[in-house]
Amino acid sequence: MITRLNHVAIAVPDLKKAAAQYEALGAKTSAPQDLPEHGVTVVFVTLENTKIELLHPLGENSPIGKFLEKNPAGGIHHLCFEVENLETASKTITDLGARLLGNGTPAIGAHSKPVVFAHPKDFQGTLVEFEQS
Ligand SMILES: CC[C@H](C(=O)O)C(=O)SCCNC(=O)CCNC(=O)[C@H](O)C(C)(C)COP(=O)(O)OP(=O)(O)OC[C@H]1O[C@@H](n2cnc3c(N)ncnc32)[C@H](O)[C@@H]1OP(=O)(O)O
Numbered sequence: 624m625i626t627r628l629n630h631v632a633i634a635v636p637d638l639k640k641a642a643a644q645y646e647a648l649g650a651k652t653s654a655p656q657d658l659p660e661h662g663v664t665v666v667f668v669t670l671e672n673t674k675i676e677l678l679h680p681l682g683e684n685s686p687i688g689k690f691l692e693k694n695p696a697g698g699i700h701h702l703c704f705e706v707e708n709l710e711t712a713s714k715t716i717t718d719l720g721a722r723l724l725g726n727g728t729p730a731i732g733a734h735s736k737p738v739v740f741a742h743p744k745d746f747q748g749t750l751v752e753f754e755q756s
């Protein structure tokens with residue numbers, strides 16, 4: 624059911640500076656992409672075995688904005704795992720007693736795939752995103 628780690632998302636106060644650090648280490652980075660529906664600007668850092676998703680707030684009500692208020696230097700924001708069947712995984716998550724954000728209605732994520740998020744307070748204090756593989 625759960626397969627790969629698709630990405631580790633890091634909220635950053637300075638997207639250009641964060642991307643430059645990974646580039647200096649030889650990683651391939653994408654151009655910044657605005658995702659207004661998610662309230663973020665994202666740069667993907669592509670590694671051999673996974674991706675880093677560098678996130679910066681976009682717009683007033685960005686979920687990243689509040690996170691950066693609490694963590695001004697930035698920090699790991701969420702993990703994203705791929706699942707073979709998002710509907711089955713969503714049912715398992717709720718059967719385990721974890722809330723799904725946005726009442727569990729999948730959104731279309733940055734890879735144009737359906738995604739859901741489990742509430743961090745119900746998942747070992749970690750915000751976890753599940754993406755349909
Ligand atoms: C989908 C596009 C792209 C992709 O990869 O495809 C992305 O991933 S975009 C990512 C941005 N979108 C989201 O994060 C959507 C899901 N997030 C949310 O709905 C909120 O951020 C939420 C509900 C996790 C937190 O909302 P808010 O910050 O308004 O609530 P609180 O500050 O009151 O937090 C409640 C409670 O949770 C703790 N918290 C908040 N964020 C995180 C986090 N990233 N990791 C761990 N814990 C987190 C916060 O500290 C509060 O705990 P408390 O003990 O009550 O202080």
Ligand SMILES: [Co+2]
Nearest residue numbers: 632676703752
């Ligand atoms: Co993500």
